[in-house]
Amino acid sequence: MRTALTAITDELKRLKATGVKSVSVSDESIATLRRVIAARAPKTVNPVVAAVAAKASPEIPKSASAVVKPPVKAVTPAEPKLPAPPVVVLPSGDKAVRWAALKELVLNHPVCTANVRPGKKVVLGVGSLDAKIMFVGEAPGAEEEVQGEPFVGPAGQLLTKMIGGMGLKRSDIYIGNILNWRPQMPTPEGAEQIGNRAPTAEEMAFCMPFLRAQIEIVNPDVIVALGSTAAQGLLGADSFKTLGEIRGHWKLFAGKPVMVTYHPSYILRNGSNRSKRVVWEDLLQVMERTGMTISDKQRGYFLDK
Ligand code: URA
Numbered sequence: 001m002r003t004a005l006t007a008i009t010d011e012l013k014r015l016k017a018t019g020v021k022s023v024s025v026s027d028e029s030i031a032t033l034r035r036v037i038a039a040r041a042p043k044t045v046n047p048v049v050a051a052v053a054a055k056a057s058p059e060i061p062k063s064a065s066a067v068v069k070p071p072v073k074a075v076t077p078a079e080p081k082l083p084a085p086p087v088v089v090l091p092s093g094d095k096a097v098r099w100a101a102l103k104e105l106v107l108n109h110p111v112c113t114a115n116v117r118p119g120k121k122v123v124l125g126v127g128s129l130d131a132k133i134m135f136v137g138e139a140p141g142a143e144e145e146v147q148g149e150p151f152v153g154p155a156g157q158l159l160t161k162m163i164g165g166m167g168l169k170r171s172d173i174y175i176g177n178i179l180n181w182r183p184q185m186p187t188p189e190g191a192e193q194i195g196n197r198a199p200t201a202e203e204m205a206f207c208m209p210f211l212r213a214q215i216e217i218v219n220p221d222v223i224v225a226l227g228s229t230a231a232q233g234l235l236g237a238d239s240f241k242t243l244g245e246i247r248g249h250w251k252l253f254a255g256k257p258v259m260v261t262y263h264p265s266y267i268l269r270n271g272s273n274r275s276k277r278v279v280w281e282d283l284l285q286v287m288e289r290t291g292m293t294i295s296d297k298q299r300g301y302f303l304d305k
Contacts, residue, residue, distance in 0.1 A: 082111060082202050088209045090217070095129040098217050106180055106210050115181040115203075117193075121148035125176030125214050132290045133168075134220035135159065136211065138229035138263065139179035139199050142192075150175050151264075158264040159226070165280070165301060166287055174218045178233035179207045204233045215254055221290050223256050224283070227263025234258055248282050250289075259286050277302035 088105065090098045103124050106112055112122040123140040126149055135151075143153035151159045160170055179199045187193050199207075211233070215223070225231045228243045234253040240246040243262065251258040261282035267275055280301050287294050 082206045085206050085209050086111075088213045090213060095217050099129055099214075102210070102213050102217065111206065112180050115184060116145060117184070120145040120182065122180050123148055123150055123177065123182075124180060124210070125150060125174055127170060127174035127218075128172055129174070129218055131172065131174040131218055132221040133172075133224060133286060134174040134176060134215065134218055134222070135163075135224045135226055136230045136234065137175070137177045137226045139177050139196070140182045141196050142182070145182040150177050154268060155264040158268060162264065162279070162283060165298070166283055167292065167298070174214070174220060176211055176214050178204050178211060178229055180210055198229055201237065204229070208233060212254060215256065220256065222286055223253060223258045224286055225251075225258055225260045227266065230263070231260045235260070247278070248285070250285075257289060259283075259289075273302045273304065 086109070088102065091101050092098075093101075106124045107122050109122070116122055121140075123144050125134075127134075137151060137155075137159075140150060141153050141155070144150055144156070150156070159175070163170055163173060182193070183197045183199050183203065185193050185195065185197050223234065225234050231240065231243060231246060235246070235251050235258065239251075243260065247260045247262060249260070251260060259282055261279050262275065267279060284294060284299065287298075
């Protein structure tokens with residue numbers, strides 16, 4: 001059934017692209033469309049197919065071919081699944097008061113809660129509200145949505161080591177994410193999600209006001225963007241082609257210097273000293289920029305083969 005539907009849809013799109021304004025649909029195709037429409041929820045029906053099926057109404061004699069004109073307007077992208085990004089207004093007060101209000105807002109936001117499975121958590125950033133350095137990652141993963149804290153899984157443990165290498169503790173810095181929920185993937189009913197997907201542009205845009213608010217509250221000296229989703233969220237998807245092109249260079253977001261580097265999960269996949277050194281050199285720049293003392297030992301990390 002799905003194959004027939006796809007074939008009809010593809011053919012209609014192809015014809016439209018070549019300038020065809022009307023098509024003749026066979027009885028067999030009309031019958032297929034009717035069966036598909038009856039079997040599928042109205043929201044998921046391809047608008048092209050719906051338009052054709054609607055035109056192919058029962059009053060058309062069974063033996064006749066229907067001449068239909070798919071309205072151009074019907075061929076629109078799917079409706080956005082998320083509302084417009086929220087406008088975050090923080091109360092007046094000190095950092096703790098403003099952060100607590102933001103936490104209350106994000107953890108209970110109906111869009112955020114609708115995007116986590118029952119028993120799983122919406123995740124806001126954590127750490128020192130006076131941090132000079134704010135790390136920004138992509139989105140919570142399996143462990144993070146259980147604990148409600150960013151970077152607590154394998155990538156998080158590596159990030160914690162990297163922070164340690166800088167001579168800092170997690171409680172000295174602030175860690176946030178572009179997204180406040182784990183991007184959902186279809187799973188069989190009752191099963192746990194295996195694996196992760198990158199957030200969509202729409203999801204990223206929705207959560208950006210929450211990240212901006214965290215940056216406004218913490219007011220760090222420097223932001224470290226971990227990986228390409230973080231770089232896209234902060235700098236714009238069109239501002240670079242590959243991460244290698246911009247990593248190690250200072251950029252700006254909301255008036256803050258941004259150092260882009262590879263995501264810790266990249267190091268977990270490609271744990272060569274060479275790639276560790278690349279990330280470490282980016283972090284050395286962050287240490288220099290924030291006025292930290294750097295020992296000779298620290299300067300030499302990952303230089304050996
Ligand atoms: N990866 C991220 O980018 N963020 C997390 O919170 C965890 C893993």
